[in-house]
Amino acid sequence: METQIAYIDNEVALQHTVKHLLQQKSIYIDLEFDKNHFRYGFNLCLIQIYDGETCFLIDPLPDLDISPLFEVINHREIELVCFAFNEDMRLLHHIGAQPKNIYDLSVATRLLNAEPLSLNNTLALFLNDERYIEHKKSQQKSNWFQRPLSDQQKHYAAEDVLYLPLLEQKLKKELQKMQKSEWMAEEMEFFENYDWKKGATASFLTHKDRKELTMREWIRFKELMVKREQLAESINRPTYKVVDKNIMIELAKSPKKIENWTNIKRVHPKFRTPQIQAQLQAQITQAEKKIREENIPENQPSKKRLSQAEKEIKSELRKTIQRNKDAFFLPIKEELKISEGENLTNYLLSNRRITEIISGDLKLLPYQLDLVINAAKKLGLSIPKFLI
Secondary structure (H helix, E strand, O other), X not given: OOOEEEEEXXXXXXXXXXXXXXXXXXXXXXXXXXXXXXXXXEEEEEEEEEOOOEEEEXXXXXXXXXXXXXXXXXXXXXXXXXXXXXXXXXXXXXXXXXOOOEEEHHXXXXXXXXXXXXXXXXXXXXXXXXXXXXXXXXXXXXXXXXXXXXXXXXXXXXXXXXXXXXXXXXXXXXXXHOOOHHHHHHHHHHHHHOOOOOOOOOOOOOHHHHHOOEHHHHHHHHHHHHHHHHHHHHHXXXXXXXXXXXHHHHHHHOHHHXXXXXXXXXXXXXXXXXXXXXXXXXXHHHHHHHHHHOOOOOOOEOOOOOOHHHHHHHHHXXXXXXXXXXXXXXXXXXXXXXXXXXXXXXXXXXXXXXXHHHHOOOOOOHHHHHHHHHHHHHHOOOOOXXXX
């Protein structure tokens, strides 16, 4: 596909681009980003926007302020057509944008009973041309911080949006034919209003780590991990390349090992110094002070043990969830697989979503609720209270 590619890396060019894009009814968008792989944190590396004629590669890395572009991204009257845009949405919200009028083609494919596929395989499936599978693989793990971008990288980035108009045309036609356009509208309204700030910054304290540590160890570990984040940010490197997390776990369990800090492996050479050792010792000292103030016993678990009553409540909840899964949702799923297809059914009623629905943590969209209730009526099943 012969398309003009415009590389935008300065303020003047960006202003002209924004002015042009504000005149469009729809644009095709994708992002290249890095999430704590080559550098610290969640970083935008490139924005690809296609207007049907020109692919604009907007480069924020030369300290280009891209906030003027938010006027386009946030515009209610400009449709943003994309594919598998979850992490992109999270990043855009993280940097201050609030995208509106989203049309995620990957969601459309699920409503059309397709299994979750990459963009390449989706193009091959719906456009019936296996040539789409052949492109792009060489740049999937590319370092998008490198400058100048290679011609190969630019080509790869552009291809993420160039074929979206053809796919959009095909999918919208199919949705309309199957009377699912309103379903898609409901999905996109939910998508737009989701709290995308969740998950923008990866938690460096996990439930799994806590489970393995006593309360004393957990308090030390938290202090040490905060310092690890600060060290990684100070040199703009991913945390895993600065200090191995297992070292912090070892120090939390055996604080005296800090005395051997300058000889410990799996630590960035820049930080294997007496100065950093002293800073980490200060973190441990701060943790020990908190341990004394709160009078925490040596072997106290880091997670509070449930009382017998709490255990019984939790057990009853598990039983309730399982009963509803077995008696209601399993037959509903089998019925929907016949009427709507297996892939769509698995999308609507995965095990995790079923648990969230029964627990009250997730509400079905109107079209989803209609499907479930209609299937229940057909099977002669009573509608559970948590659905009404």
